[in-house]
Amino acid sequence: MSDDDVLTRSLDDVQRRIDTVLTQESARWTAVDPRCAAFVDTVTAITTAKGKLLRPRFCLLGHLAAGGDPGEAQAVDAAAALELLHSFALLRDDVLDDSPLRRGAVTAHERHAKDHRARLLRGEPRRYGEGVANLAADLAHVYADRLTRTLPAAARAVWDETRVEVTVGQYLDIAVAAEGVADPELSRWIAVCKSGRYTIHRPLQLGAALAGRPDLADVFEGYGLPLGEAFQLRDDLIDAFGDSEDTGKPTGLDFDRFKMSYLLSLAVRRDERIRELAAAPAGPEGAARMRELLVVTGVADEVEQRIAHLVDQARRAVADAPLVPRWRTELTELTTRVAYRDR
């Protein structure tokens, strides 16, 4: 079995592990009441949608690069847990942002609100739709956590810290958006907390902990934090300049939601016109104008340069680290795919 196969096979195992949990739970609860099918399926739909399994990939890579045995069950469990935790975060986030689309499909809260209207149910469609999506997020959270039950204490500590960070990050994100504060340092911190650590650094650290290599925590932090920051900046650029058809979610949404994205927090400091536009969102026209301003002011270019710098920093962090050479190469190559993806 080639090295590529090792990772691909483990990712298949992760997918199977998730499928098994969700299939079993759907069957078990649907037997109690058929209404439960639509509930568990809300978790299944977002989990099996065309995701990139980025967090499982980093967890498995952290494990392999640290010298862990390929296919080790605990690494597969931890990777599956991270993907379900991501489903939890996406379901919650889409309600917080009132996002209509996710991965090319109508978001869960919109779908259930629509269902409420179509079936002429009682009460308010919005409260119902958001309620079902929020509870499905809880279900994903518990299933994720259940998969970490057998992990050793050091790995559980990383897992718990990840969950607290994501939650605090989400809170600060909406708090700062509501205030309309443009504080690049804070926005950067939120980006690191909400997506950098949780997408790259913590999954790698979790994998290393499972391989019995807590000493690699610093190496993976040195790699994960800059790459996580680059990941978030790319995310902001995709939201600003991407095509909704490609990304599977509406673009320009950050501008309309008063979201003080990391990109925007840098931009408003640079130009008065951007500051004014960010303070009073103006729909699609405003988004087009914002795109134009980001280009003409040079902010977009500057952010591209920062991404290149961050990628370089991440690569250097693993260059001389005591990692399994094959997987060090994989981690190095992955920086490009993460920082220069188009959706």
Next chain:
Amino acid sequence: MSDDDVLTRSLDDVQRRIDTVLTQESARWTAVDPRCAAFVDTVTAITTAKGKLLRPRFCLLGHLAAGGDPGEAQAVDAAAALELLHSFALLRDDVLDDSPLRRGAVTAHERHAKDHRARLLRGEPRRYGEGVANLAADLAHVYADRLTRTLPAAARAVWDETRVEVTVGQYLDIAVAAEGVADPELSRWIAVCKSGRYTIHRPLQLGAALAGRPDLADVFEGYGLPLGEAFQLRDDLIDAFGDSEDTGKPTGLDFDRFKMSYLLSLAVRRDERIRELAAAPAGPEGAARMRELLVVTGVADEVEQRIAHLVDQARRAVADAPLVPRWRTELTELTTRVAYRDR
């Protein structure tokens, strides 16, 4: 130290354990950003409000009655985890029900929405208030779970099952309310799932598991399920007939929210007028009329008889079980306080 002191002292330990977690976390995150104070405090406020510590009490009693050592750290941790899980469930529930009051205070989502308005923040106050409350629920959930990190596998399994049950129960509760289905068996099942198991049966089972007595699972199920059902019926009666001043939350809310409470699901089967009124909530006047109908049709009396029967069933379940006599007596006496409380 008298036996009463043993339980009181352990409950004090539980409170201290919770306070320590929340104080440390508040300090830690407030150092990152002062906005975090209001966030962690949302969990603290609901957790330290005049709660009855019912779930910790049952967990500690299960542990003691099973022969566990008084003051054992794992039992205190598990009991503290249950109380924080309850905070999670309350925060989520108040958003689902759009409840304005809880334990005599304005609910978290209302408070943060009000704050949003007062500070003239950007975006929609409702989405912001509900967002902060839902994220605070997540934070409480993670803190609760973190406290179970050191529990043995058998206890963790009970803990995980409890969380899944509560979540599925909450979903079915809103799904059935939206449909306006009057199915007493289903409403009973939801009541058992959402509050019976989670308030009494599972905490006792968790305590017994920590004392190394999984064999007591059946005994505690035999005690916990009927008493949990009685607990829920009393809850419904308090909502129907209680005084808002005493209960610290608005009464009559179930009627207005199309909530198919267990009580109501029994009542609509009994009387056509109740069925019509339940189908079209009519504010305070409708609630007064509903109260009247519940009395004149004899439904209220019938439910009181059922509560008495359930209490008897719970008492018989522990009468001859292999429990520490002192704590069997406590469990027996507690049935009355649980089933005949007034708030």
